[in-house]
């Protein structure tokens with residue numbers, strides 16, 4: 363798919379903006395703080411119903427305005443779809459598809475993007491929650507119905523935690539225990555599905571990840587992904603217990619759990635269905651959960667270990683290797699979306715990525731993304747962007763699109779605009 367037209371009203375620092383886009387690569391250039399990321403963020407929002415920079419929508423509505431509107435004309439082969447989203451400060455957001463109201467959560471069915479951003483380094487170096495979010499976003503883009511399963515799981519988890527807390531505060535009667543059993547059943551049913559979906563996704567990512575990493579680095583560092591499952595006794599590192607001490611009371615429910623969580627998933631435990639292991643883990647943890655007042659096992663406590671040459675990338679990999687791993691993960695995600703999506707290629711958005719890379723990796727990344735239907739690149743310095751991607755350049759200045767070129771009829775016929783001032787405007791403030 364590609365975005366043929368984007369209109370913004372009161373979105374971030376755009377009061378009103380209209381941009382025609384063609385297939386192929388477009389570079390958005392402008393000094394720092396002019397609105398380049400804001401613009402691509404709006405497209406990403408349609409695909410994920412979230413921003414890669416903030417949680418919550420308030421910051422997306424222009425200061426002083428009550429609501430923001432993002433309207434995008436998408437082209438899927440010979441079909442055109444007009445998506446419209448209104449983000450409201452007060453009240454629920456609203457969405458339209460071809461001018462008819464639809465549920466907001468329907469939009470990601472039609473808009474697929476993969477965003478590469480400097481923040482992606484946190485996938486490798488950050489907390490487990492960043493990795494869970496990356497996997498879950500990809501799952502939802504591939505199977506939108508999973509957003510519902512995730513929402514239900516979060517709700518059941520919150521209610522179960524409330525019950526555990528009140529039980530801790532007031533002592534637990536037999537009636538509460540029965541209620542807890544009921545919540546356990548629902549938590550396990552929803553959670554087991556999410557765990558299985560994530561495991562299947564990790565397996566599917568393996569080959570595209572290796573290929574993508576190789577295409578960027580040209581060395582075989584054997585990048586791999588290993589699930590770290592709390593239901594098998596592994597403790598993700600953002601949780602409050604040391605990873606090196608798997609919980610004894612969960613471990614008996616799950617077989618062996620090694621320090622990195624690998625053994626349980628690699629050996630006997632995996633033969634037992636996920637739901638059974640999850641239920642057993644909750645039984646084993648119940649006393650501790652009642653003491654602590656929180657749910658200690660489930661997909662909300664899981665992690666995935668990123669390995670290079672068999673060593674955890676976090677803590678061992680160099681800065682450049684970590685970056686390459688993050689880029690390779692995004693490329694692998696794009697490859698999966700391209701493979702199985704009825705909407706064709708996802709739109710690739712590279713926000714400020716080239717400034718972070720050396721020349722060789724810039725060129726390799728440009729080659730790796732070259733075949734995608736549409737690639738949107740932002741850069742403060744045009745010279746950072748490899749030449750093959752710079753056929754179409756749009757200048758952004760203080761929330762205005764300065765000189766958007768008419769989109770080329772065919773990407774091949776795009777001629778580079780005469781942009782002597784580009785180099786100056788591209789200078790970093």
Ligand SMILES: Nc1ncnc2c1ncn2[C@@H]1O[C@H](COP(=O)(O)OP(=O)(O)OP(=O)(O)O)[C@@H](O)[C@H]1O
Nearest residue numbers: 374375394395396397398399400421423424425742
């Ligand atoms: N809700 C909002 N209302 C008004 N202005 C906003 C809002 N949110 C962000 N901004 C402004 O948008 C600007 C940042 O835009 P953006 O992040 O897109 O910059 P950029 O062009 O990507 O810069 P850089 O090159 O530094 O990444 C800031 O000046 C910020 O104050």
Ligand SMILES: [Mg+2]
Nearest residue numbers: 398399400714
């Ligand atoms: Mg930016």
